[in-house]
Amino acid sequence: MKTTPKSACETCAHHSLENVKKLGVDITNVDFVIALAGNPNTGKSTVFNALTGLRQHTGNWPGKTVTRAEGAFEYQQKKFKLIDLPGTYSLMSRSEDEEVARNFILFGKPNVTIIVVDASRLERNLNLTLQILEITSNAVLCLNLMDEAQKNNIQIDTRSLSKELGIPVVATSARSKEGIPELIATISDVALGKIICKPHKIKNIPPQLEQAIKKLSTAIQNQYPTVSNSRWLAFRVLEGDTHIIEALKTGDFS
Numbered sequence: 001m002k003t004t005p006k007s008a009c010e011t012c013a014h015h016s017l018e019n020v021k022k023l024g025v026d027i028t029n030v031d032f033v034i035a036l037a038g039n040p041n042t043g044k045s046t047v048f049n050a051l052t053g054l055r056q057h058t059g060n061w062p063g064k065t066v067t068r069a070e071g072a073f074e075y076q077q078k079k080f081k082l083i084d085l086p087g088t089y090s091l092m093s094r095s096e097d098e099e100v101a102r103n104f105i106l107f108g109k110p111n112v113t114i115i116v117v118d119a120s121r122l123e124r125n126l127n128l129t130l131q132i133l134e135i136t137s138n139a140v141l142c143l144n145l146m147d148e149a150q151k152n153n154i155q156i157d158t159r160s161l162s163k164e165l166g167i168p169v170v171a172t173s174a175r176s177k178e179g180i181p182e183l184i185a186t187i188s189d190v191a192l193g194k195i196i197c198k199p200h201k202i203k204n205i206p207p208q209l210e211q212a213i214k215k216l217s218t219a220i221q222n223q224y225p226t227v228s229n230s231r232w233l234a235f236r237v238l239e240g241d242t243h244i245i246e247a248l249k250t251g252d253f254s
Ligand SMILES: Nc1nc2c(ncn2[C@@H]2O[C@H](COP(=O)(O)OP(=O)(O)OP(=O)(O)O)[C@@H](O)[C@H]2O)c(=O)[nH]1
Pocket: 038, 039, 040, 041, 042, 043, 044, 045, 046, 047, 086, 087, 144, 145, 146, 147, 148, 172, 173, 174, 175, 176
């Protein structure tokens, strides 16, 4: 007898929104959930304000002292909910901020994650960018503070950057709203699947490690069919990441 594959439901937009709801986000009348991540002081809140205008409110993450800004915007009859994540240098879960940002991208499975980086200090920002791309494929790099980069005579080959990272890159100067219309159109294209992201992933893993990762990720996937990146979780378990091990023991991913 044939049964409907679980994945048909688990990958649908509604299912993904249910995960976000568990993390305390109001998803009434929402088509897509968009996360805004990045290093501290890269202009995330400025981008957030430029995208949402006055349609925003702040609260706390459930059970955390970290504040959360939520907002919304509409584009071509679709409603986008935007979550401003705390600014972090990594997603290693060493602080409450890092834990909140990581859990939201990992378990909330936003349709698109905007990674806001400082164009005048790009290399400093790429560490977090690569960590985010290990967790999610659906991302847009927002190359912000372009005006500052230009003042410092820094030129960035956005095409090559996009090709190397495997995700779209949009240059912005959020304070003057430059590039924001292009950013919105790109977010929409990724959310609708018109742009398919193919981020660069780590290759050349030793066979023994690959075998262990496969075994572990299959076990995680069987236990939690809705988690989006069991492979990434398996790596963290092997590294001895206590937060992830605890979450997998209890099933509490908030
Ligand atoms: N020149 C210039 N300044 C900008 C731009 N975007 C943001 N800023 C300024 O950069 C500073 C930091 O911006 P925020 O939006 O608060 O940055 P953030 O990433 O939210 O900061 P945290 O939440 O503290 O991590 C503010 O003074 C902004 O006005 C930009 O494109 N160009």
